[in-house]
Amino acid sequence: MADFSRPGSLYGAIDLGARKQALEAQARREAAGPQAASASVADVTEETFTTDVIDRSMTVPVILDLWSPRSPGSAQLSPALETVVGELAGRAVLAKVNVDTSPQIAQALRVQAVPTVLAIFQGQAVTGFQQVLPEEEIRRWLDELMGAVEQFYQANPDVRPPLEEGAEAPPEPAGDPDLLAAEQAIDEGDLDAAAAAYERLLARNPANEDAKMGLAGVGLIKRTMTADPADVQRRAEDPADIEAQLLSADLEMLAGQVDEAFARLVAVVKRTSGDERDQVRKHLIGLFDALPPEDPSLAKARRALASALF
Missing domain, CATH: 3.40.30.10 (Glutaredoxin)
Structure with missing residues (x-):
């Protein structure tokens, strides 16, 4: 972590x-x-x-x-x-x-x-x-x-400071209105409105990768915004505390420790069964949506999950 x-x-x-x-x-x-x-x-x-x-x-x-x-x-x-x-x-x-x-x-x-x-x-x-x-x-x-x-x-x-000499300006906003609405809602701290905008876009275009990743990211933040990382890390030392393992993986994702988050949950899948295993599997698949489909970490994690399940 x-x-x-x-x-x-x-x-x-x-x-x-x-x-x-x-x-x-x-x-x-x-x-x-x-x-x-x-x-x-x-x-x-x-x-x-x-x-x-x-x-x-x-x-x-x-x-x-x-x-x-x-x-x-x-x-x-x-x-x-x-x-x-x-x-x-x-x-x-x-x-x-x-x-x-x-x-x-x-x-x-x-x-x-x-x-x-x-x-x-x-x-x-x-x-x-x-x-x-x-x-x-x-x-x-x-x-x-x-x-x-x-x-x-x-x-x-x-x-916002003036551009330094030789620096390029960031791109102007453009794109789907629901995607822009979601990004504006995030800027304003309204995660529920952001999720609703992403869901509207997915209802119109279920394959939209930006909306999938955005919605998964909103879920990550909502699940972790009140978490105490030190407390979660302490709880996660108990491998039987499934909720702590899920929250630890969420925090690792937000910290950019993608491979660590995936490996954590694959390990939990290996040592659990029944409803607990299914809960962890679904959570892990939800985290997959937070990354672009070509991300190399996804292929590795999917193989590891398949091996853990079968």
Whole structure:
């Protein structure tokens, strides 16, 4: 389970209205040249952290790469981060911190292992991960973050900063009116209205992937919005507490720990039977809807579920 706190609506939005933005971001990546990468990277020290990370994060998201030359994982992850962040053409920046030469930063952020990646926005760590990910998974994580940032600015237009030189403007809203209504309802914190809009769209077009993912994401947030992650983590130590296992998986999904969430529930399916097994199976299938159908985690999880069932 993630150790990062959830600072309000921005964190919860990561798995919702980012779907359309993610597709548009992919088109922008294809148009962006490799020269964009170097302009978006900065080496940060304890002396420059406030200026290069905290202050900068009030304008654009700062992707903080906490690395060490002693870590083989850092050697794999850091170049991939530079590539992926560079593709955003200035809409996010990469700040690299060598934890060996700047240990106070690692201590302040309670970094327990390297590599660790944190997204800093509006002065807060809003999400992150602590493992080596391939470029495509980093892109998915970053696309969802940028979608959440755009939602934050749509809900708070008075704090949107002017574009930095060379940065691309986010896409203008377009698309199905019910999809737009759902995204507006999410911005306003009305999850019931968002769910109703997604359901209207699905009634007209049952195959609409945006609506499926959005509705699944709304369900995730509604189920977890009053949860205490520390209490859930404590309860989940009891493998017989099915509700805690389901809620833990929901929290892991919202933290971007998709594979961990799926593996947790597949393990519960293996050790349960009857109504409990069916409850967990249905919950897991519902979580599948929160991801695009081409997501590689889905194929792996479906195979694991089939093996657990049969």
